[in-house]
Amino acid sequence: MPLYETVMQEKPPVVLDIGTAYTKLGFAAEAYPRKIIPSEVILSSDGKTKALLDYDSNTELYDQFVDFLQMIFFKHLLVIPKERKIVIVENVLGQTIIRETLARVLFRHFEVSSIMFVPLHMAALATLAVPTGIVIDMGYTETTVMPVYSRVQILQAFQDQAYGGRAIHAEIKRQLLEAGVNGKHLTESILEDIKVRTCFVTNFERAKAYRKGQPPAAPPDLEYLINGEEIIVIPGTLRETVFEIMFEENNDRDSLPHLVLRAILSCPVDVRRALIESIFVVGGSAIIMGLLSRLRAEMQYLAEKDEEYKQKLCGDIKFKFHKTIGRENFTAWLGGSLCGGTDLIQTHSLTKEAYVKTDRVPDWINLSDKRATA
């Protein structure tokens, strides 16, 4: 490529989606992240590996972010963070301390020129080019449901529950311990591997049979080798039923289908049908085989049989789902990449100059920030 081209070219912004379990990182206007790495940090102080978002004090979090971003910039992306633009995909209801600390690290330690915060659910929906939809993000710690109508998030209808990858891992561990497996082998990475490679979400008929207490013929058991040391047997019922914790029937009515239906019902009447016909499931936990068809079958069943939903959802209800482009675990990142690829990065970013003045990040929840923009 000619020299002038490289000189003239604007440096592409860096897009980060920092999750509890995995961090997706790459450059704007690229179709997939460069890397997906565990959100773990090797502390420069004592060389121990630690989860990024596990901290006791503010300074500790700050130092962990410094080490983590240092690794991202110099080991994975190989760019100088100074004077670069950053896009961060964030949960709209994420913790303020994490957001503030991240901004402080980026501005103070890495001297970036601007940061653009992109709401996760909106970013995910942007990859579809549809204005309306109900976005279900299934992450590691929680599952969140956010209805979006005409590119506006309906915040009052937001729903979340604490089942995601972590809850599944705990369930696998519980069932394996019950089956008499030595607990010392069951580290988080082994549990994750078992989940990813052997488990699936069963169909509705079989799940109903399980609930009635008449389990159908279980899928074949599996022999699983742990670190080349020991062979454990993974029961077929475990493979089939670990994801049932998301669909459990109980009086709280907080299983995944209920969560989505509740979110839809919390929206104004006029937008409900549009949402029903545009459901979008993203996040790492959504990759699992059979999840979508099960969710659809359960919701269809509830809409037809459950008294409460039957009354409120009238007419011919057909739940329709969107397919992601690329894998579900980086869909939100992809939205951030699209955002960073447009001129929005110039107009909608928080610049260093603005940050110096106030020394804090504007937040949608803060009324004084809204007054300033109006």
Added chain:
Amino acid sequence: MANFMQNSVVSYACTCGLVNPITKLFFCRHCLKLRCGFCVCHEVDSHFCSNCLENIPSSEAKHKKNCCTNCFNCPCCQHTLSARATMVVVPKKTDDSPKEGEGDGVKAVTKKMYYLSCLGCRWTSRDVGIPDQNVATGAWPENECSYQTRFNALLEYYQAVVLQDKQEKQEYLRRKTPKAHKFPSLTDRTGLTVSMIRRQIGWPDKNTQKAKPVNITPSVATDELEDLPADVFTQPINLRNVSNIQQRHGQPSDQPFTVNKLYPQRRILWIKRSLRCRQCEHNVIKPEYHPTSVKYRIQLFANYHVPDVLLVRSEEVLHAGKSGSIILKLTNPTMHDMSIKIKELPTLSEELEMIEEFKLACKIKENTATSAAAESLKSITSSPSLTSTTLSRQTSLIEDPRIVQQKANVKLNNSELNFVLNQRDDSTEFDEDVQTPREEPEFIIWRKSNKVSIRLPFTTDESLKVGDLVKVGFTMEYTYVNTVTNTPTSHTLSARVFIDAGQILGE
């Protein structure tokens, strides 16, 4: 350097307040301050491949997505792949044979073909059906992203939408701004500026083209979802064929579920870093370009400039509230004599004062820099309105210095120890004549060329319990001769040193 790989018992407090062994510290010769990895600015200096050790210019590295063109990693175990050659018998092309007249229509010719193989896990590129190549490097097929066209369409669409939005906003703003003059000016009367009149009427400017909205087919939702295949309930799965999460993440664009879709991954480049002092923006570390060279062009490591303190031994068994002493060996790494003063650590309030002073110094530097820039600008443009901060130096935020977390728990017996550390002179090692013993203070045990051993007596805190670590801390003031300036100038600098002296023993 005895503690290069291990945890050091002697550590120095950096200017930013973090505590590090001297091997991890740098010394900025321009600010005359200690710096550590946390408080210098890291920069990417050069890219290279860690396998073939080829230097790759940064523009090319960016173009190649930070990957080496020749080297591959195994998609299964992330080990480096090696190209293997085989001899393959291929039939000679038939169109050559008529020229040679009769003879066999098909003559067998052996040809060298290459495939990639992992020496770690025995994976080969033949496993996934990649055909063997004629050349060893450069011709391996690229793994294309399946939805690239869709992504490009989306990106184009959003760029157009944002552009249109921007133009509409500008248009709106222009109409809203009140006209500067109530009455038409001379230029209007001449009728020269058509565009101006157009603007007054409110028509759009002729030359500005309106951004056309790009159409995009939105994603269509469907209620026909793939059900679970029936055989998942009956057929056993072979774990060997299912990729694990690391293998999936190694190929982020498609993340295959089965191992037969794993393709060789291009090896990611490594970088050489240069470090820059944040305060004066001089380099403290700058490596040489060549990847095989481990030397530096600029290397301001602290142990070339700051006296190195080594713990020789602890003299007495340590008890809480009792006196003890340690023997230290100090080395002068510079070419100039140093006079050293060892005294108590600063108290908390003094430390806070130091931090304030540091901040103030930064601020003053900032201001002088901006005002200097403003001055120079003023002389060029002669318009004071332009001399705002936007044109001059970028506003910079600095990392706040911290209070040192490490606390000493002893009290030094002597308020001050003063002595001289001779310059480093490699030739003295070979001197025949023994140095004439001179009058030494009693705490000096031994002295040879640029090294000196001293005894440091102290009293441990009463509050210490059995098994607690005794931390000896002191401020070491030393004279440093700055050779950066034309005329060498001498400065008195100080470093805060912390030493693990051992545990408190029971009675």
